Amino acid sequence: MAPVTLKSVRKAYGDAKVLHGVDIAIADGEFIVLVGPSGCGKSTLLRMIAGLEVITDGAVEIGGRVVNDLEPKDRDIAMVFQNYALYPHMTVATNMGFSLEHRGASKAEIAERVKWAAEILGLVPLLDRYPRQLSGGQRQRVAMGRAIVRNPQVFLFDEPLSNLDAKLRVVMRGEIKGLHQRLGVTTVYVTHDQVEAMTMADRIVVMNAGRVEQIGAPLDLYDRPANLFVAGFIGSPAMNLIGGEITEQGFVAAGVTLPLPSGTAARGKATYGIRPEHLILADDGVPATVTLVEPMGSETQVTMTLGEHRIIGVFRERLSARPGEIIHVRPDLAAIHLFDTETGARIG
Amino acid sequence: MKTDLSPRMKVALYGLMCVLLIPFVFPTWWMVTSSVKPISDIFAFPPDLWPRRFDFSTYAQVFELQPFARQYWNSAYIAALVTAGTMLISSMAGYAFARIKFPFSNAIFMVVLLGLLIPSEVTIVPLFQMFLKWGMINTHWPLILVPIFGAPSVFATFVMRQFFIALPVELEEAARVDGLGRFKIFWTIALPLAKPALGAVAIFTFLHSWNLYLEPIVFLSSTQMFTLPQALTQFTDAYGGAMWNIQLAAATMTAIPVLLVFIVAQKQFVEGLAHTGLKG
Numbered sequence: 001m002a003p004v005t006l007k008s009v010r011k012a013y014g015d016a017k018v019l020h021g022v023d024i025a026i027a028d029g030e031f032i033v034l035v036g037p038s039g040c041g042k043s044t045l046l047r048m049i050a051g052l053e054v055i056t057d058g059a060v061e062i063g064g065r066v067v068n069d070l071e072p073k074d075r076d077i078a079m080v081f082q083n084y085a086l087y088p089h090m091t092v093a094t095n096m097g098f099s100l101e102h103r104g105a106s107k108a109e110i111a112e113r114v115k116w117a118a119e120i121l122g123l124v125p126l127l128d129r130y131p132r133q134l135s136g137g138q139r140q141r142v143a144m145g146r147a148i149v150r151n152p153q154v155f156l157f158d159e160p161l162s163n164l165d166a167k168l169r170v171v172m173r174g175e176i177k178g179l180h181q182r183l184g185v186t187t188v189y190v191t192h193d194q195v196e197a198m199t200m201a202d203r204i205v206v207m208n209a210g211r212v213e214q215i216g217a218p219l220d221l222y223d224r225p226a227n228l229f230v231a232g233f234i235g236s237p238a239m240n241l242i243g244g245e246i247t248e249q250g251f252v253a254a255g256v257t258l259p260l261p262s263g264t265a266a267r268g269k270a271t272y273g274i275r276p277e278h279l280i281l282a283d284d285g286v287p288a289t290v291t292l293v294e295p296m297g298s299e300t301q302v303t304m305t306l307g308e309h310r311i312i313g314v315f316r317e318r319l320s321a322r323p324g325e326i327i328h329v330r331p332d333l334a335a336i337h338l339f340d341t342e343t344g345a346r347i348g
Numbered sequence: 349m350k351t352d353l354s355p356r357m358k359v360a361l362y363g364l365m366c367v368l369l370i371p372f373v374f375p376t377w378w379m380v381t382s383s384v385k386p387i388s389d390i391f392a393f394p395p396d397l398w399p400r401r402f403d404f405s406t407y408a409q410v411f412e413l414q415p416f417a418r419q420y421w422n423s424a425y426i427a428a429l430v431t432a433g434t435m436l437i438s439s440m441a442g443y444a445f446a447r448i449k450f451p452f453s454n455a456i457f458m459v460v461l462l463g464l465l466i467p468s469e470v471t472i473v474p475l476f477q478m479f480l481k482w483g484m485i486n487t488h489w490p491l492i493l494v495p496i497f498g499a500p501s502v503f504a505t506f507v508m509r510q511f512f513i514a515l516p517v518e519l520e521e522a523a524r525v526d527g528l529g530r531f532k533i534f535w536t537i538a539l540p541l542a543k544p545a546l547g548a549v550a551i552f553t554f555l556h557s558w559n560l561y562l563e564p565i566v567f568l569s570s571t572q573m574f575t576l577p578q579a580l581t582q583f584t585d586a587y588g589g590a591m592w593n594i595q596l597a598a599a600t601m602t603a604i605p606v607l608l609v610f611i612v613a614q615k616q617f618v619e620g621l622a623h624t625g626l627k628g
Contacts, residue, residue, distance in 0.1 A: 052521050073527035085522035089540045099526035146522075 001185055002063030002076075002153035003028045004049060009058035011044055011210075018044050019210045021058065031180050031187045035197040036207035037233070043158055045207070046190045050079050050156050063153055078147035079156040083163060084139045086131040086146070093118075093127040096145045103150070117145040120179070137168045144176070148183060155180075157189040161196065173200060194234050198222070206230050224337075228344035231273050231337055237301065240279075240311040242272045243341060251338075255307025256286060261333045266347050273337035276301070279313040285330035288313075290321045302327070376603070383407070383597035390592050406597040413591075414579055415572055416598065423576040424605070426491050427557040433496040434504050434553040435546055441501075442508025443534050447520070457509070463502040471498075472566055479567060490567040491560060491575065500556045504549040511545035512538060551613055558606060576602045 004026040011019040019041045026032045034042040047053040049060055051072035059066050067075045078099075086095050096117060097110040105113075118124045121141045131139055140160060147155055157176070161169045177200050180187050191197055197204045198218045206213045206221065206229070213233075214226040225231035231239045244253030251258040251272045258272055277299075288311070292303040300319045303312050304327065313329055321327050338348035353361065377397070382390045383406055385399045410416050444450075445457045479490045495501065515538060523533045539546075564578040571582065580602065583595040 050521075050525060052524065072521075072525045077525065079522070079525050081518045081522060083516065083518055085516065085518035087519065087522075087537060102527040102532070146526075 001028050003030075003061075004154055004186060004188065005059075005061040006045070006049070007059040007061070009045065009048060009060060010056045011041070011048060011053065012056045017210065019048075019056075022207075022210075022212055024205055024212065024215065026186060026188065029184045029186055031177075031189065031200060031202045032205060033189045033191060033197040033201035033203075034205045034207060035191055035194055035233075036213075038192060039209075040207040041210040042190045042192075042205075042207050046156055046158055046188060049075075049154070049188060050077055051075050076153040077156055078150065078152040078154075079158065080140075080143045080147050080160045082159045084131075084143040084160075086139060086142055088131050091128050091130055092123060092134070092142050092145075095131070095142060096123075096127075096149050099146070099150050113149050113151075114145075117149040120148070120182070121145050121175075136164050137172060140164065140172055141175070144179065148179065148185075153186065155185050155187040157187065159191055160189075161191070162193075169196075176200065195236060198234070204234075206233060208233075224346070225273075226346055228271060228273075228339045231339065235275055237276050237312045237314065239273045239275050239337070240309075241339075242274075242306075242309045242311070244270065244272060246270050246338070253307055253309060256309070258286065258331060259333060260338075261336060261348075264338070264348060266338065269341045270347065271339040271341050271344075273339060274311075274331045275335065276312045276314040278332040278335035279311075279315075279329045280332055281315055281317060281319075281327065282330040283328055285328035287326050288329050290323055290325050290327055292323060293319060293321055295319075304329075379596050379603070380600050383593060383600045385593055387591070387593045390596075403593070406593045407601070409594050410583070410598045410601065413594065414574075414582055416579065416601075418572055419574045419576055419579040420601070422488065422573065423558060423602075426488055426575060427554050429492050430495045430500075430557040431550050431553045433492070434501045435549055437496060438501050438504035438549060439508050439539060439542060439546065440534070441505040442510075443512050443538055445505070445509045446512035446515075447517075447538075448530075460502055461506065464499055464506075466499070468499065468562055472562060476566055485567060486569050486573055487567075488573065491557070491563055494563060495553070495557055495560070500553055504553060507549055507552075508542065508545055511542050515541060547613055551609060554609060555606060 004024075006022050006024045006026075009019060009022045010017070022041075022045060024032070034045060036042050044053055048055050049062075051067065051070060051074075055068050060068055062075055062077070072079075087098065090098065093114050097114045100110045100113060114127070115124070118127055121144060123138075123141055123145055126134060126138060126142070131142070134142065143160065160176070161172050164172060173196060176189075189196075189200060201218055203215060204218055204221055205215050208229050214221060214230045221230060221234050225234060225239075228241065232241060242251075242253045242258070244251050244258075246260065246264060246267050249257060250260050251270070253272065286306060288304040288306045290302055290304050291310070294301040294303075295318065298316075300315050300317065301312060302315065302319060302321065303310065305311075306329070319327075336348075337346065339345065340347050378395075381397070381399050384402050384404055385396075386401060386403050389396065389400060441460075445453060445460075475490065475494060476485070479485055482489075484490055519537055519541075520533050523537045528536065559577060560575065561577040564575045568574055568578065571579070574582070576598075580595060580598055583591045583598060585591055
């Protein structure tokens, strides 16, 4: 276990700048998730921590030691790849013990460590099989076994669940989290799936276009997104964002005026954010025209038109509304987010 | 892909395949049967598909007229060395061109590929002069060195490069994280996975060396040093006429290793071609 610190880390391929100075301090034993859309630089950042990409500028520290110029093998990290990267010509046991073998461990030690890891991950009956004889979930577990077997200071996961089906992804999510709780090793996990990020992370790093947009605990990001990007990215369905103007009468948008919390001091152009589940069905609410009703069982997702804006509401009630009907919704005033339209920064 | 054909279609298909088989099978059949016929029966008209009389003494005469066992050994060990050398050099070169970034790598690869365009007849005289200078004429060195560093190796390098390009780069990155350096990654990860491509290279190279004709007749002068293709031309009578049955007996024995290699490595060969995206 070791802390990982990134100081003004930059990456450029020729003239193309991919990372524009990233600063992240990851505490010892913390589970950090790097999340962001495709091409935001999250995998590049992970590969720079691993030593698989050269660092253009800045410093990467693992356990207080700058590792910029160290080979991956000397950084004491283990990595789980998106496509597992298991050696096809080796059995599960050989795959798992391979790194120890090349670090001069004795056969007895290798066998003991492989057995320990296999027991944790339920791989004991599969040790003599080849990767081609395993299912996707089993391969994923072998990849994790290969990572934990040598007890590294840091685990790096590069979208490890993206090749699995939705059901298995949920199971494996739990297994990875459980593994982290059991071993307590510092973990950096890359995903583009914000549900994975929310459910697994101690803290989430939201990245966009090579920059860190916000770092924080999952619920902090959800409850108080620092800017429009984070507000739109975290949460599913995404937060409703409505452009308009803050006035004394309320928030005036095209075709509709929305209520504001009392004491809102800001005035002028802004973006009004309200999460779908923070819309309340109320007779004294704002009228909205239903365009789509999606019953999910535990809740009902309703797409509607509010003024000239298309928004989504999620209600615990089982709605019988049909497309074209008018319903009345009221935003929960305690859960309203206001952003500066120009800069995207949170203003309230 | 499984297809369900009607019995009539099956008969038609198998019939067509049998007809197409004739040009491939007949020469071999004629070679083997003629090798045990008396010379007068070989050109009898109409030709006999099955020998009227069997004369196996031709096989003994092959060894009496020439040091055939020695020539067989010459071909075998030269082909083995060339195959092993080409596999080693082409796999390393192919890996370097596929995976290692170095200045002008693409341009250098193009230059290497250009070697395929130069016919061996063009280079044979300069090569003769070079090996003459090095005192290697009437030795087997030219027959070993020229293929290893010449066109067959260039083709093999191309095959290996195509294979290594298709190998997932994450395997090598995982190996780097596991603690392996470049050469160990090549040796313990990339090379064992390249078995299908190596199999194809081995077959191509072995056959090329086994069938080599121009180079032996230029570089070798004593019958003790001859290789099989060259030796086959030496079964002649006092007037220079071919001793057909003896020559065909020698040719039959010469073809055996080639047939064996194909039978044993057929699957590997086809897989190798499929992996490298090449057609036969």
